[in-house]
């Protein structure tokens with residue numbers, strides 16, 4: 564990574580190896596055609612989430628979806644979509660086998676967008692004889708990665724989480740879902756499948772950060788989103804609930820944001836970039852039951868540069884986090900391609916796809932400034 568300072572204009576330019584994003588929702592149709600060029604300009608590869616309707620559970624569907632993404636990349640930039648299969652209670656290990664090096668994504672049923680087909684009871688992940696257990700064994704034996712949405716919907720047994728008593732099978736508070744998963748579910752998956760490579764996606768809590776500080780390594784890593792680094796719960800609730808800052812996992816209170824920042828900026832090789840950019844039409848965001856997820860891909864790498872700069876970490880740690888760590892974990896080839904960022908603030912103006920009220924998307928930071936700019 565190279566930082567150049569122009570003293571006459573007081574501007575700084577960063578050139579870094581083209582990054583890798585481990586978490587993108589590109590959706591379908593007009594949204595897909597909008598988002599794919601945004602990410603192809605900023606990332607050399609991105610892991611594409613499979614929670615479509617219906618979910619991506621077969622090799623044929625995965626290949627078709629990949630082809631559509633390739634066609635939507637009209638930028639002239641080389642871009643690799645890294646495809647994933649959606650783990651259900653019935654996902655056929657044969658399909659996983661056909662899908663070569665691609666990863667499998669675990670969704671806890673009912674806890675996020677299009678997760679109705681997710682695994683009903685996480686116990687299936689370590690119960691011999693279940694389909695999910697077979698899939699995890701296959702992933703472990705072939706060196707493929709299980710990506711976890713690390714949340715539990717219900718207490719497994721009587722338990723106290725962050726001071727709240729839950730009885731067995733009681734619904735967990737959304738703020739307690741990841742802490743419960745980190746304590747009650749992830750250790751059991753690791754014990755049952757010690758050879759399995761696991762990525763915890765969008766780590767969001769201090770309990771998650773503590774777990775990674777203790778256990779992160781060659782087989783266990785995590786991604787962190789820019790919105791979890793740049794926001795805490797006060798931003799989501801300031802003056803009223805803000806649907807365009809609502810994600811799953813939820814943005815937590817300040818001490819959690821601080822724990823994530825500390826983990827992220829300490830330069831661990833098992834921590835990397837994963838945006839969880841998750842666009843939804845405005846009408847389902849501004850609705851009686853707000854859809855969770857927001858578009859961030861329009862400023863994908865710029866927002867991370869801002870976060871690293873704010874915390875004095877805009878040095879080799881930034882390039883490792885953005886471009887090297889996930890590439891090493893997923894076995895991607897190194898690259899000579901670079902991107903350039905300059906510290907010239909710009910304002911996020913207007914919504915996307917605004918001609919059609921069924922498709923209009925409100926981006927993260929609408930009407931506000933982003934401090935870094937991609938040089939194209």
Ligand SMILES: [Zn+2]
Pocket residue numbers: 586588612839841
């Ligand atoms: Zn996601």
